[in-house]
Amino acid sequence: MAYEPPKQSFAGQIFDVITLLVLTIGALYIPLYLGLAGAAKVPNPIANPTWEALGQNATEQQQWAALGVTDAAAANDMITARFDYSFSWSALIVMAVLVIGYFVMVVRLSDREYREVIEERFGTKRR
Amino acid sequence: MEDFTSTAAGTDRIRLARVLGPSHVWALGVGIVLVGEYMGWNFSVGKGGMIAGLMACWVAGLLYTCVAMIDSEVTSTVAAAGGQYAQAKHIVGPLMAFNVGLFLVMAYTMLEAANAITVGFLLDTVAGMQGQAGLNQQPFIVLSIMFLAWLNYRGVLATLTFNLVITAIAFIAIIALFVSVQFGASAVPLDFSAITSDPLPYGWVGIIASLHFGLWYYLGIEGTCQAAEEVRSPARSLPYGTMAGIMTLLIAATMTWYICSGLMPWEYLGQAGTPLFDAARVTGNTGLMVLLFVGTAFATLASANGCINDASRAWFSMSRDRYLPSWFGAVHPVYRTPYRAIVFLVPIALIFALGAPLDQVVTFSILSGLLGYTFMTFNMVMFRNKWPLGKIKRGYVHPFHPLPTIVLLVLCSTAYLAVFLGYGTQLSAMMCFYIVASLWFHFRRYKFVRRGDQFTMPWPKPEGY
Amino acid sequence: MWNLLEYAAWVLSALFGVLMVADLIRIDMTYDSELLISSREGEIEATAERHEL
Numbered sequence: 001m002a003y004e005p006p007k008q009s010f011a012g013q014i015f016d017v018i019t020l021l022v023l024t025i026g027a028l029y030i031p032l033y034l035g036l037a038g039a040a041k042v043p044n045p046i047a048n049p050t051w052e053a054l055g056q057n058a059t060e061q062q063q064w065a066a067l068g069v070t071d072a073a074a075a076n077d078m079i080t081a082r083f084d085y086s087f088s089w090s091a092l093i094v095m096a097v098l099v100i101g102y103f104v105m106v107v108r109l110s111d112r113e114y115r116e117v118i119e120e121r122f123g124t125k126r127r
Numbered sequence: 128m129e130d131f132t133s134t135a136a137g138t139d140r141i142r143l144a145r146v147l148g149p150s151h152v153w154a155l156g157v158g159i160v161l162v163g164e165y166m167g168w169n170f171s172v173g174k175g176g177m178i179a180g181l182m183a184c185w186v187a188g189l190l191y192t193c194v195a196m197i198d199s200e201v202t203s204t205v206a207a208a209g210g211q212y213a214q215a216k217h218i219v220g221p222l223m224a225f226n227v228g229l230f231l232v233m234a235y236t237m238l239e240a241a242n243a244i245t246v247g248f249l250l251d252t253v254a255g256m257q258g259q260a261g262l263n264q265q266p267f268i269v270l271s272i273m274f275l276a277w278l279n280y281r282g283v284l285a286t287l288t289f290n291l292v293i294t295a296i297a298f299i300a301i302i303a304l305f306v307s308v309q310f311g312a313s314a315v316p317l318d319f320s321a322i323t324s325d326p327l328p329y330g331w332v333g334i335i336a337s338l339h340f341g342l343w344y345y346l347g348i349e350g351t352c353q354a355a356e357e358v359r360s361p362a363r364s365l366p367y368g369t370m371a372g373i374m375t376l377l378i379a380a381t382m383t384w385y386i387c388s389g390l391m392p393w394e395y396l397g398q399a400g401t402p403l404f405d406a407a408r409v410t411g412n413t414g415l416m417v418l419l420f421v422g423t424a425f426a427t428l429a430s431a432n433g434c435i436n437d438a439s440r441a442w443f444s445m446s447r448d449r450y451l452p453s454w455f456g457a458v459h460p461v462y463r464t465p466y467r468a469i470v471f472l473v474p475i476a477l478i479f480a481l482g483a484p485l486d487q488v489v490t491f492s493i494l495s496g497l498l499g500y501t502f503m504t505f506n507m508v509m510f511r512n513k514w515p516l517g518k519i520k521r522g523y524v525h526p527f528h529p530l531p532t533i534v535l536l537v538l539c540s541t542a543y544l545a546v547f548l549g550y551g552t553q554l555s556a557m558m559c560f561y562i563v564a565s566l567w568f569h570f571r572r573y574k575f576v577r578r579g580d581q582f583t584m585p586w587p588k589p590e591g592y
Numbered sequence: 593m594w595n596l597l598e599y600a601a602w603v604l605s606a607l608f609g610v611l612m613v614a615d616l617i618r619i620d621m622t623y624d625s626e627l628l629i630s631s632r633e634g635e636i637e638a639t640a641e642r643h644e645l
Contacts, residue, residue: 003578005449013452016572020451020564021475024233027560028483028491031552041173041398055325059318060392066315066409067395079394083174085332085548095547098558103501105562109569110220115592117221120579122588140630207633259594266601273608280612356633447633457628459619466619470612583634 002120041081049076143208144463146284147358152351152368154291157375159238159347159433161297162426164376164383165403166245167489171340173397174549175333177321177388182334183341184384188377190538191345193531194500195373197507199366202352203522205584206361208465209444210352210437211499211506216448216581218510223502224581225568226561228445230499231353235438236472237492238347240479242431243268244488248400249423268480275432276473279439282462283357290432293425298379300422304407304415305382308390314411317389325393332548339493339545344380346496347430348372353437362522400485435476439468449576450568490550494557497542504536513589 008016046053049072051061056072056079069075172180198211207213212231216224247264254262278286308317327333351369358364387402390409399405407419443465446455459466479488511528525531546554620628 005575005577008449008452008575010454013454016452019567023560023564023567024475025478027556028479028487031556032483032487056392057318057320057324059316059320062315063318063391063409064395066411067391067405069395075394078398079392081394081398083329083336083549085329085336087548087551091551092544092547095543095551095554095558098555098562099543102558102562102565103505106223106226106565107219107505109565110223112220113222113569113573114220117578117581118589118592121582122592123579139627140632141627142631209633213633254594257594262594263598266598266605269605270601270608273605277608277612280615444633447629447631453629456631457625458631460623460628461619466612466616470616473609473612583632585634 003116041083043077043081045076045080049073054079141458141460141463143356143458143465144283145357145359147287147354147364149364149368149371150291151284151287152354152358152364153371153375154287154294154429155354155433155436156348156351156369156372157298158290158294158429159235159350159437160345160372160376160430161294161379162242162245162430163343163346164301164379165297165423165426166401167241167343168340168380168383169387169396169399169402170486170489171337171343172388172393174329174340175335175337176325176328177319177393178326179329179334179337180341180388180393181384183337184344184380186338186538186541187341187344188380190342190500190535190542191348191376192373193535193538194349194503195369196525196531197503197535198349198352199369199523200521200525201503201507201510202355202369203362203366204519206355206358206365206522207444207583208353208356208440210355210441211349211502212441212444213355213583214352214506214510215502217584217586218506218513219502221450221573221576221581222565222569225445225450225572226565227499227502228441228450229561229564230495230502231441232438232472234492234495234499235347235350235434235441236476237479237488237495239272239431239434239438239476240483241485241488241492242427242434243271243476243480244485245401245427246271246424246431248485249404249420249427252401252404253420265481269477271428271431272435272473272476272480275428275435276469278432279435279469280459280462280464280466283354283436283464286432286436287354290429294429297422297426297429298375300418300425301379301382301403303418304403304410305386307412307415308386308410312410312412312415313390315390315409319389321388321393335541335545336548337545338542339548339550340489342493342496342542343489344383345373345376346493347433347437348376349496349499350433350437353440356440366523435469435472438472439465442468442472448581450572487553490546490553491557494546494554497539497546498561500535501539504532504539507532513591514586515590518590519586 051072171183201214205214205217212224212228215227247268250267251262251264355361387406390406401423404419404423407415445451455468457467
């Protein structure tokens with residue numbers, strides 16, 4: 001016996017699209033608004049910057065000049081900025097559980113739905 | 128009427144137009160990705176230094192070679208608009224398919240937004256060089272999205288022929304820059320001294336971290352599958368176009384790394400907005416500067432164009448199965464495009480292009496892509512298990528199974544770690560989004576879906592069911 | 593010059609937007625909605641390639 005889905009009203013269709021939109025926009029903007037997003041590089045400018053002190057050789061100084069940076073002080077922040085890769089193991093574990101758990105959940109629920117599909121498509125009636 | 132096909136039941140049906148050849152498939156795949164060479168990849172140098180950037184380039188290249196091989200086999204067999212979405216539906220199950228569909232829509236819409244942001248940024252740079260500081264970028268961002276959406280609305284053949292031309296020009300621009308710098312066109316010599324003086328500024332963890340943006344060299348090559356329903360001979364054209372695409376990209380990526388790392392200090396390169404254009408500025412050669420400006424503009428437009436094409440196909444396919452409201456599953460009776468899906472996705476792209484910073488949008492796109500590649504690993508294993516070789520006709524069979532699958536899984540895990548280093552919050556937010564969306568689909572949305580109709584391939588029953 | 597380009601970009605964006613939406617409305621009013629959403633996956637397979645050995 002084939003499953004006959006209910007017919008969805010137009011308002012219901014709109015409601016479903018809005019739900020999905022809110023979810024999407026929320027996922028991107030909530031971390032942004034909470035200020036949790038992103039790895040900002042932290043500059044560690046050195047005192048009395050010269051090109052030599054910043055570790056730039058003659059060719060590299062030429063390259064900076066061609067890019068429009070002629071003053072070593074202007075490049076100070078850019079050259080000394082570094083990411084911070086220290087992380088907590090607990091956060092790493094939480095992430096691993098989230099990713100693996102997500103895939104396990106999706107595959108298991110999918111399989112349950114898939115069996116219905118196969119049964120209806122290839123049920124004893126058809127083949 | 129010629130536009131409609133009559134079915135056995137005697138009712139008229141409209142379907143997408145089957146007009147594309149292998150070169151269009153190449154243009155779709157490479158067109159989406161080539162922009163990665165013009166912007167974005169260089170953040171990998173920022174995350175780990177010059178050597179890490181090159182290693183990320185090649186490791187990601189290996190990852191994507193696996194993706195291309197696996198995808199070619201599955202998609203040459205499951206040839207339907209929606210690409211990986213239709214694969215998941217036939218091989219893993221409906222909820223997975225819904226998630227894969229969302230990965231595709233998200234990855235491409237975000238990439239489209241990132242491209243539009245880059246167009247604005249590029250014009251701002253040029254205006255700045257002409258003495259006009261503080262250009263209002265918004266109208267140009269909106270215009271690029273609007274124009275390309277309109278082009279997509281009007282028909283797929285014109286859209287992808289346009290893509291073929293501008294992608295080829297952008298690719299030739301990279302080669303021209305490489306060759307002319309080799310023959311001494313640059314006023315400033317190539318300098319790789321940072322490789323020895325400052326080899327790994329972050330140590331080994333920097334190599335892992337840089338893989339995050341190393342993906343950007345190739346992200347989107349798997350989009351070729353979306354064209355399956357519009358290609359004249361999918362079983363032949365899709366593997367051919369995809370493989371040619373990945374080879375093109377491997378060449379372009381290595382050349383790009385070489386030129387940019389040689390012509391710019393890595394500290395600058397690691398944060399540059401348009402690295403190849405900047406490299407051309409360093410050479411001091413006006414001709415090259417104009418060429419690379421054109422290349423950057425064309426690459427971003429080609430990418431946004433392909434993204435609109437792919438995201439709308441995925442949205443359309445999901446609606447056709449009622450995973451989303453069926454209203455979106457409409458085909459334009461004259462232009463034969465999924466026109467409602469195209470129009471609907473325009474404001475979404477605009478929201479992200481106008482409201483979010485570039486690296487966030489890029490990360491969101493990369494993460495959705497990465498989840499999709501993880502799906503491909505077990506999808507491939509299940510495909511070979513449920514329909515072993517010889518049970519159904521495959522357009523292409525990839526060699527060394529299951530080696531590419533294992534390599535892909537290992538590289539995906541490393542890439543998650545790379546994203547985690549620095550963008551852990553986004554990763555968690557993203558996972559929560561997909562978990563909530565999955566529950567919503569399973570418990571609310573799925574009741575509107577016809578069960579047996581989802582399985583549309585004329586295959587025998589899968590083994591083990 | 594750049595100011596003029598900004599205005600031109602706004603105008604063109606609006607133009608493309610209006611063209612698309614107008615056509616969408618026109619098509620939706622002209623054709624039967626059941627016909628518009630009549631596309632089905634897998635029709636290629638049924639007509640062009642049988643995946644059986």
